[in-house]
Amino acid sequence: MSSFADLLGGFATVLSPENLLFAVIGVTLGTLVGVLPGIGPAVTIALLLPVTYGFESPIPAFIMFAGIYYGAMYGGSTTSILLNTPGESASVATAIEGHEMAKRGHARAALATAAIGSFVAALISTALLALVAKPIGQLAVSFRATDYFALMVLALVTVTALVGSSLVRGLISLLLGITVGFIGLDGISGQPRLTFDSPTLFNGIDEVLLIIGLFAIGETLYVLVKGRTRPGQVTPLEPVKGGFMWLSRDQWRRSWGPWVRGAGFGFPFGVLPSGGAELPTFLSYSYEKNRSRGKQEFGKGAIEGVAGPEAANNASFSGVLVPLLTLGLPTSATAAVMLAAFKIFNLQPGPQLFDKEPDLVWALIASLFVGNVMLLALNLPLIRVWVKVLEIPRPVLYAGILVFATLGIYSVSGTVTDVLIAYGIGVVGFLMRQFDFPIAPTILGAILGPELENQFRRALNVANGDLSVFVTRPLSLAILLLAAAALLLPYLPRVIARVRGEDPEKARKLAFADED
Amino acid sequence: MTDRPDETAPAPGNPGGRSAGAVEPDDFPSHEPDHSSDSVVGPLVVGVGLVVVGLVLLTQVFAIDAEGFSPEGPKFFPLLVLSLLTALSVVYLLQQVRAIARRTETLPAEKFSHMPAAAILVGLLVVYGFVLGPVGYVLATSAFFVAAARTMGSRHLVRDVVVGVGLALLVYLTFTRALGVFLPQGVFPL
Numbered sequence: 119m120s121s122f123a124d125l126l127g128g129f130a131t132v133l134s135p136e137n138l139l140f141a142v143i144g145v146t147l148g149t150l151v152g153v154l155p156g157i158g159p160a161v162t163i164a165l166l167l168p169v170t171y172g173f174e175s176p177i178p179a180f181i182m183f184a185g186i187y188y189g190a191m192y193g194g195s196t197t198s199i200l201l202n203t204p205g206e207s208a209s210v211a212t213a214i215e216g217h218e219m220a221k222r223g224h225a226r227a228a229l230a231t232a233a234i235g236s237f238v239a240a241l242i243s244t245a246l247l248a249l250v251a252k253p254i255g256q257l258a259v260s261f262r263a264t265d266y267f268a269l270m271v272l273a274l275v276t277v278t279a280l281v282g283s284s285l286v287r288g289l290i291s292l293l294l295g296i297t298v299g300f301i302g303l304d305g306i307s308g309q310p311r312l313t314f315d316s317p318t319l320f321n322g323i324d325e326v327l328l329i330i331g332l333f334a335i336g337e338t339l340y341v342l343v344k345g346r347t348r349p350g351q352v353t354p355l356e357p358v359k360g361g362f363m364w365l366s367r368d369q370w371r372r373s374w375g376p377w378v379r380g381a382g383f384g385f386p387f388g389v390l391p392s393g394g395a396e397l398p399t400f401l402s403y404s405y406e407k408n409r410s411r412g413k414q415e416f417g418k419g420a421i422e423g424v425a426g427p428e429a430a431n432n433a434s435f436s437g438v439l440v441p442l443l444t445l446g447l448p449t450s451a452t453a454a455v456m457l458a459a460f461k462i463f464n465l466q467p468g469p470q471l472f473d474k475e476p477d478l479v480w481a482l483i484a485s486l487f488v489g490n491v492m493l494l495a496l497n498l499p500l501i502r503v504w505v506k507v508l509e510i511p512r513p514v515l516y517a518g519i520l521v522f523a524t525l526g527i528y529s530v531s532g533t534v535t536d537v538l539i540a541y542g543i544g545v546v547g548f549l550m551r552q553f554d555f556p557i558a559p560t561i562l563g564a565i566l567g568p569e570l571e572n573q574f575r576r577a578l579n580v581a582n583g584d585l586s587v588f589v590t591r592p593l594s595l596a597i598l599l600l601a602a603a604a605l606l607l608p609y610l611p612r613v614i615a616r617v618r619g620e621d622p623e624k625a626r627k628l629a630f631a632d633e634d
Numbered sequence: 635m636t637d638r639p640d641e642t643a644p645a646p647g648n649p650g651g652r653s654a655g656a657v658e659p660d661d662f663p664s665h666e667p668d669h670s671s672d673s674v675v676g677p678l679v680v681g682v683g684l685v686v687v688g689l690v691l692l693t694q695v696f697a698i699d700a701e702g703f704s705p706e707g708p709k710f711f712p713l714l715v716l717s718l719l720t721a722l723s724v725v726y727l728l729q730q731v732r733a734i735a736r737r738t739e740t741l742p743a744e745k746f747s748h749m750p751a752a753a754i755l756v757g758l759l760v761v762y763g764f765v766l767g768p769v770g771y772v773l774a775t776s777a778f779f780v781a782a783a784r785t786m787g788s789r790h791l792v793r794d795v796v797v798g799v800g801l802a803l804l805v806y807l808t809f810t811r812a813l814g815v816f817l818p819q820g821v822f823p824l
Contacts, residue, residue, distance in 0.1 A: 172814050283742075286725050290684065293719040297691060300715070304698075304708040311712060312694045335759070342755060342786055343748050513788035514797055517779045520755075524762065524775075525805060529815045537763040545756060553680050554742040571711045578706040585705055 125248050128480030132488050137181050141485055144182035145492045148189020153197050153507050157334060157519060159190035160452045160561070164329035165522055167459055168529040176463040177478055181485040183459060187452055188240065188486065191395075191432050192493045195232035196504050199225060199424070200353050209431065210396075211403035215416065215423030220353040222419050226501075230364035231373045231421050232428040233497045238374075239381035239429035240490040243436035246385050248483050251472070255444040258469040263577035264588050266445075268597035270570045273391035273447050274562055276604040280397060282556030285608065291555045295563025296570070298323055305568070306575060318535055323543075325458040326530050328564050331540040332557050334523040336547020338516045343548070352508050355501065364498065373425040376406050380429025387430075388437020391449040395434040402426035436486060443467050443479060446569070451558040454565040674734050676743035681727030688720030754785050770820015775802035 131137060151162045163183050170179040191209075198209040199216035212232060219228040261269075278288040301312045302322025313319040358364065365373065380402045387398040406422040407413055416423055441447040446467040448454040460467050465475060472479055497504075527540045550557060581587035589595045695712045703710050726741070733740040762778040779798030780791070788794055809815040 168815065169813055286722055286729065290719065290722050290726060293715055293722065296715050297712075297719060300712050307700060307708045309699050309708050311698050311708060312691055314694065339752050339755065343746060343752050344744070345748055511788060511790075513783040513786035514794065516786055517782040517788075517794075517798070518801060520759065520782055521775055521779055521801060521805070524759070524766070525809070525817075528766065528817070529809065532816060534763050534767065537766070538760065541756065541759050541763065544759075548752075549680070552744045552746070553677060554744075574711055575706045583705050 121248055121252055124252075124476060124480045125484060127477070128482070128484030129488075131177060131477060131481035132181060132484045137178055137481070137485070138488070140178040140182040141185050141489050141492060144185020145189040145489050145496060146185075147182075148186035148191075149193035149196075149493065149496065149504065150189075150507060151186070152190035152193020152195075153504050154193075154510070154515060155197060155201070157337070158452070159187045160329060160455045161333040161337075161523075162186050162190070163452065163455045163459065164326055165334070165526040167326050167455075167462060168526055170459070170462065176460075176465060177481050179459065179463070180456075180478065180482050181489075183456055184482055184485050185489045185492075187435055187456075188236075188432065188489050188493060191428075191435065192233060192236055192497050193504065195236070195424075195428050195431075196229060196497070196501070197508065199228045199232065200355075200505065201351075201508060202353075209399075209428075211399050211427035212424050212431075215420050217353070218417070218419030219421065219424065220419075223356045224419065224421075225353055225355050226358065226364040227361075227366070227369050227421065228419075228424050229501060230498060231369065231425045233494060234363060234365070235373060235377040235380065235425045235429040236432040237490050237494045238377045239384060239431075239433040240436065240486065242378070242381040243385040243388070243433035244483060244486045244490075247436040247439055247486075250389075251440055251444055251479070251483070254440060255469045255472045258445055261445075261469075262591070262594075263573045263580065264591050264594040265597065267570065267573040267577055267588065268594040268601070269391075269445060269447055270566055270573065272597050272601040272604065273441070273449050274559070274566060274570070275601045276391045277449060277562055278556075278559040279604050279608050281558050283554065285605065287553075287555045288559055291550065291557070292559035292563045295328075295560035295565075296567035298328060298560075298564045299567030299571075305572070323539065323564075324530055324536070325455075325565055327527055327536055327540040328543055329455055329458075329561060330523045330526050331543025332547035332550070332560060334519055334526075335541060335544025336551060336557070338519055338523075339544060339548035340551040341512070341516060343552070352505060355505065369421055372410075372412055372421050376402070376410060376422045376426035377429045379405065380426040380431075381433040383426075384430035384433025385437040388434035388449075389440045390437075391441065391447070395431045395450070398430040398434050399427040402430035439482075443471060443482075444469060446471075448562060448566065451561045454562045458565055673743050673745075674730070674740050676746075677730040677741040678727070680743075681723060681730055684723035685720060685727060688716060688723050692716050692720060751785050751787075755782060758782055758785065767818045768820065769818075770822055771817040772799075772802045772806050772822060773820060775805070 132141065147162060147166075148159060151157050151159065163186055166182070166186070170176075173179050194209040195212050195216065198213035199220050202213050202217035216228040216232065219225065274292055278292045279285060282288045282291075297312070299322075301319055303309065303320050304311050310320055359366075361367070362370065380398075383398040383402045383405070384395070387401070388395070403423055403426060406420070406426040407416045410420070410422040410426075412420040412422045415421075438448075438450055438453050441449055442453045442456060444467075446457065446460075448457045457467065465471065465478070523540070523544075524537060527537050530536065547557060550560070577587055578585070588598065692713075695709055695716055698709045698712070700708050703713060730741045732738075758778060758781050762774060766774045776795070776798045779801060780794045783794045783798070784791070806817055810817050
């Protein structure tokens with residue numbers, strides 16, 4: 119029951135006026151960026167990192183970040199349903215069924231089932247997070263450097279294998295990210311590495327530069343080159359038809375099962391290093407398509423196809439927080455950015471975090487509950503505001519994004535060099551999109567890379583340089599074998615097809631979308 | 635921000651890039667936009683570029699001032715990562731070469747359309763980065779905003795100027811006064 123008492127303490131922290139204000143700012147900003155196509159929660163948090171330098175306590179900052187993340191999920195579903203352009207990649211499933219519903223005049227029902235489903239799933243998964251976080255943290259105390267190294271390899275490899283459509287390109291992205299992490303003075307020996315003897319690079323490349331460059335600037339250039347500088351057609355909202363919270367009795371009955379099942383898919387896949395929300399939303403979508411009562415409606419706007427994936431999407435975020443808080447292991451791009459935020463406040467997420475910073479951890483968890491209540495209250499009644507946001511002319515929007523991107527970089531360092539480096543990274547990000555290299559592994563690699571190397575060298579220091587140390591400890595070996603299996607997993611459909619004697623070219627590699 | 639007849643008009647083609655009606659019922663939709671480029675040169679250039687970057691960085695690894703490549707030293711791990719990166723870059727390059735030779739589907743490369751606009755935008759960004767300090771935040775940002783919006787196809791000069799100046803002033807005042815972040819004041823005393 120001590121977790122429960124801790125959680126109550128967390129609520130006490132969050133419900134102070136100042137923290138509530140930051141929660142409101144977070145969920146509002148989050149919904150805003152979720153609604154806008156092209157900028158996700160990762161960029162928004164990265165853009166706001168410099169703002170938090172002036173904060174004395176990390177608690178308001180993290181309350182705001184959690185609000186941004188959840189807000190982006192709610193906002194993303196609005197865009198998917200009304201515009202059929204997923205605001206963020208985990209909303210792809212919602213975009214199919216939800217947009218069909220909107221076209222048939224059920225936009226409000228689709229929006230409602232997405233929002234309420236997100237809310238229900240968030241409550242379930244945050245409760246699970248509160249339950250399992252501390253025990254897992256205690257378990258992690260016995261982990262050694264080799265285990266951490268193996269876990270990080272597993273996280274990096276699974277995200278890389280599951281994101282994007284080619285393992286070679288994914289791994290190149292990942293290794294490029296890790297390489298960026300090498301740049302600068304080596305933390306242990308103090309030697310400059312990969313700096314080309316230029317002192318400007320001695321401090322390395324700030325993660326904020328990399329994230330803003332790859333996501334914000336790269337995306338803007340990509341959008342421009344694709345010629346997508348006009349907003350799409352927003353499906354008009356139908357007049358309110360009655361029902362409780364825009365859902366008829368029948369729609370409530372059809373929604374609650376997918377909500378709960380979606381949460382069931384979302385949370386465990388969020389906990390496991392599986393690349394965030396894409397896999398569980400995909401699983402929830404295909405489960406509902408094949409099993410639910412409305413399966414014959416799929417493709418024509420089935421409410422289950424909105425309810426399930428949206429719930430899974432939201433539940434996975436609380437799940438992602440489990441490895442992030444207990445092991446310091448980010449498993450999605452946004453989680454990686456949050457890890458960077460922890461570093462700004464000199465906090466090291468991991469088993470000790472629950473002992474050293476219990477206020478922060480439990481306030482963060484409590485803020486997830488509070489934030490979701492706010493989002494439910496904010497989302498449906500203010501739907502007309504979000505529709506207006508969707509109609510912002512794209513040139514104005516993207517010019518604004520570039521202004522904020524530059525502001526974010528400039529306020530980190532105040533030097534023109536860093537601004538130019540970020541623009542250069544932006545061009546690289548644009549090229550990566552053009553040639554279908556996934557972005558998320560690069561971000562994860564750059565943020566996790568230095569710690570990966572640290573654990574690697576720490577383990578080898580203890581073992582006097584004997585590389586077999588990674589395979590002699592059963593736990594490390596098991597995790598590393600899992601990582602190897604994860605590399606092969608996406609090719610499973612093709613292998614099965616070959617075994618069955620079918621044409622392996624037909625069975626495409628399991629692939630999920632990129633970014634947040 | 636009410637007059638925008640051209641932006642709300644339906645764009646030619648499919649602005650979202652996807653149409654739900656086209657989704658195969660048995661297939662989870664691919665999030666990828668269409669890779670409708672006939673360019674076979676692009677991936678080749680990228681492949682060669684990656685290999686060169688890998689090799690150049692490898693020389694930097696050998697330049698690290700430490701003795702030997704003991705696994706716990708500062709050179710071993712970068713060597714491992716960069717060797718893998720270079721090897722995979724070679725694989726990427728060979729994939730494209732093989733695809734061209736066998737006339738099968740080549741690696742994805744999207745069309746480079748609107749490139750002049752993109753190049754102008756990058757140029758604007760670079761100029762913006764340089765003049766930010768000397769000219770000052772508000773003036774540089776307003777001018778950049780208007781120019782960038784115009785490059786991306788906006789034809790509402792008055793609207794862009796109003797939004798640009800407003801945004802620049804708002805950001806400048808919030809960041810310098812409320813958040814205590816330094817931004818260059820430049821030629822305008824504010």
